Amino acid sequence: MPKPVQDLCEDTCNGTSNIDLLKEQLISEQTVTGVAEVFKALGDPTRLKIIHTLLNKELCVHDIVQVLEMGQSAISHQLRYLRNFRIVKRRKVGKTVYYTLDDEHIEQIFLQMLQHIKHD
Incomplete structure (x- = not known):
């Protein structure tokens, strides 16, 4: 003890x-x-790329796949993981699923860490 x-x-x-x-x-x-x-x-490079991609715009899974040049299965898996922690949220229109960051706190955390990394 x-x-x-x-x-x-x-x-x-x-x-x-x-x-x-x-x-x-x-x-x-x-x-x-x-x-x-x-x-x-937030400790996974692919998930950070997804967050960065969603910083300013809502995107469908297909668009995220195209931007990151990864398979849909891998992106969907990471989006599900992020959704479970309320980092991203989804909106379904017909068969298309759109993702955005869950709220401004996630955006602020991400942007603050970018500034921290770039700081000399």
């Missing part, structure tokens, strides 16, 4: 009351697991 954080150093740099407050403010296991799952979903 790991030792409690307080036992690892002789002095608490922020005081015991601050440690207790930080513990109370710690996000729940359910929330942290959800966030980790979304980051895992």
